[in-house]
Amino acid sequence: MAAETALQPSSRVVSGLILGVVGLFLAVATGIQTGAVDLSWQQVWAVFTGDSTEHVHRVVFDIRLPRTLVGLLIGVHFALSGWLLQLLSRNPLAEPGILGISAGASLVAVIAFIVGDWVFSSGNPYNNASPALDYLSLFAMTGGLVAAVAVYFLGLSSGRLSPLKMTLTGAVIAGMLHALTTGTLAFWGHAHTELVAQWLAGSLYGAKWNHLSSLLPWTIIGLAGVGLLLRPLKVMQLDDEHVQTLGLPLNRWRAFALLIATLMAASAVGVAGPVGFIGLLIPHISRKLAGPGLSAQLLLCVVLGALLTVGADVVGRTLFSPYEVPVGVVSAILGVPFFLYLLSRQS
């Protein structure tokens, strides 16, 4: 049995925390300073002292700052969600997609984009604003949640959580929803293809302050939930026999962990679309670096998830300016060497 030391404040944890905060600060700073338009540090500083041009203020305050912060939170959400799921299923390949969250959110988003125009059109042909777009994040998140709930309940095996059954149910439902999404896009989406494709790729384009404010409550809930789960998770890492003797209401904690993982992933997908690989990559890396200590892994997930997402977004929007590579595509490309690494470990 591995001795649990990470709970006691040690120099490693403290220095890790400091590095993490510094890293996050640097990430935000990079996100603000870098982009399609070149800005000097003086110009950026001027925004915060209230002394800048309208253009610079817009770029820093309306465009880059909310985008970077949203990216930060998205990274945290996905990384933590993936970490929880990998712990729960005791499988290093689990990630939020297996619960059908991305697929469910994608289907609802596609419908909102395409059908929103019809359903909400008033009699006047020139008053075609689609309110579906205002609530896109909410709709998409709901879609993800509904899919996850379906997977959960259909995946129960005589009332108990069965990783195998849930995995397969998740795969089936996700596959079905994905086919429905592509079919809907193919059949009705000819006039919206580019826009929907951007969302489906997982993109932080156009992130606003209200995205941040709609995401933040979930971050707080998620972090609080994860905090509560630390001890039960440690216990759950033992095999089931030991757990029974310790008298832990296993199923209830597992369900709670699933709930937190789902909420974090669904809220993130609602805002940015399915950014796949963060939930798969980051927990792996954090396990490698932090060792078996769960708190250390947790902290590292938060930091690395945020860093990776912000980094991927910065790269994506500066590489081919004025064009942008969505953060989901950049992180997927990063997934390729990751898979090769996994390959090399197997042989």
Added chain:
Amino acid sequence: MFDFRNLAIALLFALVVPAVWASDQSIELTDDRGATMRLSTAATQPAAISTFGADVSLALGVVPVAVTDYGLQGVPDYLSDQLKGVPTLGPRHQPNLEILSKLSPDLVIAIRRYTEKDGAHLESIAPLLALDLISLSDSLRAVELAGQALGAHEKAIKLNAHFLERIDELSALRKEKPATTIALLTSGSETPFIYYEHFLATALLGKLGFNSIGGALENPEEGIPLGYRVSLEALLELNPDIILMLPTSRQRAFTMNPVWPYLQAVQNDRVFEVPHYWKEGAGPIARERILDDIERLLLNNPENSPET
């Protein structure tokens, strides 16, 4: 009391006159989102997030400060000469907001369905004129709105009037000839995509006596979808007299289907390729060119009326 009344009248005057005077200067427009925008003066530095924006600006004598393009394919061919040196914002569904901000336009002319989602961002940079650009009435209205915003309302009305006159003239040319059926197709895959009647290009063809076999949307005012996948069987059944095809980058798989030679349009060699701007023809320049193409391909060629 006497003073009071005079004061009241004077006050009223003082309020009303500037308001009237101010409203002479300011332009108030409602775009296709139903959103109202107010411009204090006519815009002189529009940014175009759509081909239409570039088209209408140039037609009204203004070079846009920024345009969107098609990625590797660049800006639309028919405007590329006039847009030399104009910076690009990227694709129309994802215009680079930072560059747009830097260029500080005083108006954004955009295609509604792609920019609605980011309307707030765009509006923080400049007033946003988001337009539907699908049907003929969309085009007429959009040109007029853009004209108002650019302070060239008269010119825009003239453009519209001239365009409609031209349509009438051309349709008069065709009056005696029997109607011909036509199909406007796009796509390179195994199944072509056919446009509905309300689509601008198809509507123009319809006005000139070329009836599209694509049929009509139940509620054309909805605008979308623009068309649908037509099976080769249905195409064979409806057997249009003429087939027009939009450009694709690949060989069209449906033209290699054994069924293709059975179509009468193919047998009579009445299959024509039309340029890319037929797909986005709402702008004043593009729509005139569409009429040019129709004249050239279909009207001037006497073969293109079916044997009576």
Added chain:
Amino acid sequence: MANHPNVPLYRAYGTAFLILAVLFVLGLMAGSRWVSPSSLWAVLNGGGDILTKVSVMELRLPRNLLGILGGAALGMAGAVMQGVTRNPLASPGLTGVIASAALAVVSLRTLANPDAFWLPLMALAGGFLGGALTFVISGRRQLQPERVVLAGIAVTSLATAVTTGLLLVSGAEAAELYYWLAGSLMGRGWVQLELVLPWLVLPMAALLAMHRPFKLLQLDDDLALAMGLAVGRWRLIFLLLALLIAAALVAFTGPIVFIGLVAPHIAKRMIGSEIKHWLPLTALLGALLLLSADILARQLAFPQELPVGMLTALIGAPWLIYLLNTKTSVRSA
């Protein structure tokens, strides 16, 4: 431990054939215009009006045949994968093969302007890479069902993400490719059928012929070795063939999922312990499933056509969920 009553095999085959034949004829009659049985008979005898003749002979006939062959191929691919890996959750869709094959085709079509000839080759390469990746990262030795599924999901997500990325640079072609990615038999005629035929028929025939090694592979590895079977080699051959037929089909129809998962399971229930008949019956059932999905696709949204991939998903998914909740052999894998 399955306690299913053994359906007499004759009845199973007979019913399946009968339904298939009925569906085939139905498929010849159904389309943008209903062809009556008498007109159909006239056409098949060489007469009939030109429109009906062309519709039936050039469009519906090859399309039906492609549906049958393709469904059989997908079903067999799934059954082979499930059999040789002893994993009831293996199928071309769940092991990343279909998604990777689709990615390969999309890349080729986006970045180049290929001859239709190259598509199955490219799909094959992609499918092979995807399938290999899945099996390797799921742990070659154990091949636990759960690990394979998770690995397959991961590979599928990767392939889908890169595909979506490619679609963003494909400009005007994006709508076309999305349409293709939904899976469809629309517009597929003799040209496509001829191109895909060798890729499907030869491997399927080979698979049917190799039924003895197939049966042995489903036993324990040690047992099979003891009976003189070169287990590793045969497993590889079977998997490659399964991959081949699934990927080749994807090249022409786009990704069609769930048939490779559903058909083998239904067939298994019907055959009981007669493993020898699993592959042929799966082929029949797969053909049946795809053909009926295609006919529905033609009629449900008349006069337009739904993508057949949507229908196989809508039909297959609930069925699979039902199977998951009743079939013990899946749960206890």
